[in-house]
Amino acid sequence: MNIISNVKLGNILDELSAQFPEHKFKSVALKEMTEEDKRNVEVLISYDNKLDAAFIQECPELKWIAWYAAGVNKLPLQTIRDKNIILTNARGVHKVQISEYIFSYIMTDYKNVLAYYALQQEKGYHTEIRHKELYEKTICFIGTGEIPTYAATIAQAFNMNVIGINTTGNSKASFDKVYKIEERRKAFEQSDIIVNVLPETNETIDLLDMEDFKAMGEDALFINVGRGTIVKEDIFIKALTDKVIRFACLDVFYKEPLESDHPLYQLDNVILTPHITGLSTHYNRRATNIFIDNLKAGIDNRDKFKNVVDISKGY
Amino acid sequence: MNIISNVKLGNILDELSAQFPEHKFKSVALKEMTEEDKRNVEVLISYDNKLDAAFIQECPELKWIAWYAAGVNKLPLQTIRDKNIILTNARGVHKVQISEYIFSYIMTDYKNVLAYYALQQEKGYHTEIRHKELYEKTICFIGTGEIPTYAATIAQAFNMNVIGINTTGNSKASFDKVYKIEERRKAFEQSDIIVNVLPETNETIDLLDMEDFKAMGEDALFINVGRGTIVKEDIFIKALTDKVIRFACLDVFYKEPLESDHPLYQLDNVILTPHITGLSTHYNRRATNIFIDNLKAGIDNRDKFKNVVDISKGY
Structure with missing residues (x-):
């Protein structure tokens, strides 16, 4: 699968590439994603608040958004549901x-x-x-x-x-x-x-x-x-x-x-304090541990996924 | 027994008097104790640092010092030992x-x-x-x-x-x-x-x-x-x-x-911070709970006493 991370994962992304050679990983900010990136992306790792309905419409292959934050209230939930995209969040990482x-x-x-x-x-x-x-x-x-x-x-x-x-x-x-x-x-x-x-x-x-x-x-x-x-x-x-x-x-x-x-x-x-209690130097590592478990389960086994957001509830 | 408290215990002293009518309780600061107080005192509740060897020599009946602090390093330990006075402290209250x-x-x-x-x-x-x-x-x-x-x-x-x-x-x-x-x-x-x-x-x-x-x-x-x-x-x-x-x-x-x-x-x-971590509004209550257990055991059962200071060790 084509996996794009808007989150700067550094070494963690290298480790993912080594652990999952069957997938293609790329790191790029959401606003710098090319037309081709959007056309091909199947899994998006992100916590960029610019991830809106218009963006999702440009990503026809998108099957899974691994949202690296807990709150999904700013996301275009209706569009995500209509497109049958899996949305997981970083619940528990905080x-x-x-x-x-x-x-x-x-x-x-x-x-x-x-x-x-x-x-x-x-x-x-x-x-x-x-x-x-x-x-x-x-x-x-x-x-x-x-x-x-x-x-x-x-x-x-x-x-x-x-x-x-x-x-x-x-x-x-x-x-x-x-x-x-x-x-x-x-x-x-x-x-x-x-x-x-x-x-x-x-x-x-x-x-x-x-x-x-x-x-x-x-x-x-x-x-x-x-x-x-x-x-x-x-x-x-x-x-x-x-x-x-x-x-x-x-x-x-x-x-x-x-x-x-x-x-x-x-x-x-x-x-x-300026909305800092959720920050941690271990944040991306912990969020990626959840991502890895889900990637191992496989996109066709969404019932086995951890941290799936119930869009009707909003969390 | 004649029990004198240098510690201002307030209500707690009234409760002690009610609970132990067989003993005589009095509240007075160490430096305000009369000759008669010193002559008769058998049990002294205190954490007054003026409690020195000279003072103890003036208290011939003194059998037990219930020291309402943990550290006993300023006390005349040698004199206390020579006089066979029981010394209990407030270990655990902190x-x-x-x-x-x-x-x-x-x-x-x-x-x-x-x-x-x-x-x-x-x-x-x-x-x-x-x-x-x-x-x-x-x-x-x-x-x-x-x-x-x-x-x-x-x-x-x-x-x-x-x-x-x-x-x-x-x-x-x-x-x-x-x-x-x-x-x-x-x-x-x-x-x-x-x-x-x-x-x-x-x-x-x-x-x-x-x-x-x-x-x-x-x-x-x-x-x-x-x-x-x-x-x-x-x-x-x-x-x-x-x-x-x-x-x-x-x-x-x-x-x-x-x-x-x-x-x-x-x-x-x-x-x-100015030596405040041991302070508590519940301090006297907790120290008195230990005192009560010992008073119930009775002065002749010092082997059953809680919080007895081992003078040779200094704690």
Whole structure:
């Protein structure tokens, strides 16, 4: 098969060529693909957001898009489905780095990292600053997929109580309790830390409103590593400004990149990072491990494929 | 028995009085104890560093010091032994908060918390900053007692390799491998993160030298939550200045409190906190739980006592 990677895979692509001599590999950016590239490509490795419906129409042989990101919300899903193209994503490739970042945010807040750093800058030495413990606190993950499941095992090692929220409310390993999304406020009321890990789908856009933040309560730490569209910005900023919740750590935003005059920058109870929690130097290696398993299964065995996106669900 | 607490226990002391009506409890600071207090005290709850040999000579009935801290290196151990006074400490009371702090330090360094905070202050949004993963890294604890054992279980949840160093080299649960203290450099060479958790004893003072830091290597993160005397200051500052190791997070120092003109404040590869990792709002409650177990066992059953300090070892 003709396999083109828009992702700069470096050595990994050489290894693929050596491991699969029956396939033809080529590395080229999406916008630099020639007419011939498009005419012949059968498998496309990509996370280029310019991959739109018009592009797909120019690729008559395209059978499989190996999308090297998790979120597929920007892709032309209808066209991909109409053309019967397999779409796989990088689900699971993020679980390590995003889970670690969740605990980095928790530590930054709970252990007063920035206050102690300020103390160090002023060469001060006093011990009035108090920190919170994770021990026996309750953490609630909105979402119970691979990322929160991995993070939940870490939370349990810290002796935290772990709640999950999903569409069914069915129990899941590593979670002490799971609530249905409609009953989420019951979970929020019990929780000290609430972490959104949901992808963007029609069902998750603007899901949370002020009543949700009221349920989280005035001592709550809210972390968003899912998608910024989980809550309308004006509601969220009001929840923080009015101290409906205590603190937030945000890696994702309603509109990215965040503009430098964005009101979030004015708040003193928020940590902002530029959508980096999913990054990892091991990212391409981990995503390619999934790709290799699927390539070994073969394009005619799509039922054996890992990480196939259910286009009707959007993840 | 006459039980005096120099520690302000508040409600906890009322609960003790209610639970043990056969004993007489009194709360008073060490320096405010009257002649009569000293003449009659049989059990002393304290972590006042003024508790010296002269004080003990004034307390003829003293049978048990419940020391509400872990380190006993400042106590008049010889006098305590000569008088056959039981000395218990608060070993184990620190494991939760110190372990959590170890991971807070790791996150601050590995996840570039301060660099991202600087980016937020300048209202910047770019993703060039790369972070390290804990996943599959090797962490080495100098010490294999209750604190590192608790921290080791958390490290394993992060999928880290966990090495311990102790006097025997005998294997211990939660550690993948244990080295004898004499073979510590073999452990350091394999490790990405080295955490000192040792108490101060004759054997631990100035234990580490430049060869140890060379074994840790130029990418090493060194964390000290044990005692500052583990390494002479000039050696340690040279190791950091010359980048023999990459970064250090220090909660303890050779001389505390750290003076504001201390050269450590001039370094850009160090995080300093003012000996706070052992603090916890739950501290007195946890220490009292040990005290209660011992009080129930009874002063005549010192072989059943928990947390008895072996004065010959110093911990």
